Amino acid sequence: MSTAGTKRLEKILIVDDELAKRETLAEQTAALGFMVNAFSDWNSALLEIRRVRYDVLVTDLFLDGVSGIDVVREVKSVSPNTAVIVVTPTASVDTAIESIREGAYDYLTMPFSVGTLEVSINRALERRRLLRESKEKEVYKKLATQDGLTKLNNYTFFRQFLGLEVEKCLRYGDSVALLMIDVDDLKSYNDNQGHMEGNRALVAIGGLLKRFVRKADVAARYGGDEFTLVFSHTPKVQGMWAGERLRRLVELTDFKGEETLPGKKMTISMGVASCPDDARSPEELISCADQALYEAKSKGKNTVCVYRNGRAHPLKDAEKTG
Secondary structure, three states, X not given: OOOOOOOOOOEEEEEOOOHXXXXXXXHHHHHOOOEEEEEOOHHHHHHHHHHOOOOEEEEEOEEOOEEHHHHHHHXXXXXXXXXXXXXXXXXXXXXXXXXXXXXXXXXXXXXXXXXXXXXXXXXXXXXXXXXXXXXXXXXXXXXXXXXXXXXXXXXXXXXXXXXXXXXXXXXXXXXXXXXXXXXXXXXXXXXXXXXXXHHHHXXXXXXXXXXXXXXXXXXXXXXXXXXXXXXXXXXXXXXXXXXXXXXXXXXXXXXXXXXXXXXXXXXEEEEEEEEOOOOOOHHHXXXXXXXXXXXXXXXXXXXXXXXXXXXXXXXXXXXXXX
């Protein structure tokens, strides 16, 4: 469907060092209803792209003294969302194809009709629209599954992931280790340092967790001052070792004002359980790890406890390293 005569908001930039061709392209594009600007040299056009957001760039592949391939690369580095259409003689199709590998959207071989130009621009705009919508969906998806404060996965994502991992564990005879984590004496820290500083501490601990886990694992904020780690394809003993390493890591990390805490250091307590050793459902697994966490808190905090044989036990010294 032609857009001729219809005023549009999209901005098109044309770069061509041949006056006649540049003016023809500008007139044709303006006749299609687009907002158009045209330049004869790449340096001026680049300054314009840095100043104004353009939707589409239509450029000669052979600008005076500048390779069209270099133009495409530079546009994509300066304005990655600008779609690039290169114009080339028929004899230079191979070079045009190379420009597409570098990020150009399309190429037009001369001579071409106004209709061909319109189709190419509209397709480029449609592709930009689809990419933008896709990115927006990803943002909304992340907002729905991400904790607003720590940027870790949130409780909803954690439950979904744990459910899938337990299901795979039971189906394929694998193991999954669950660590429930509680920040020790956070209320006391908030009372002394203020809730803003308490939030910063939670963000810092969340950052430690994020860097601690593998790509296949999940670190999540369970709620309040509680976090959780799900270790895929991991037997309980390795979950215990990981928990103890993490406990030491937090203990060795400096936090502002932690000297006001009862133990003079910011620490965490942790409970470890695994599937299928301790539980065969996500709910049971969370309950077992939670019981172990409760035991760790009751044993004086800054401790890792493990659930086994129906009870929670503090780690023995021999169990703390692998």
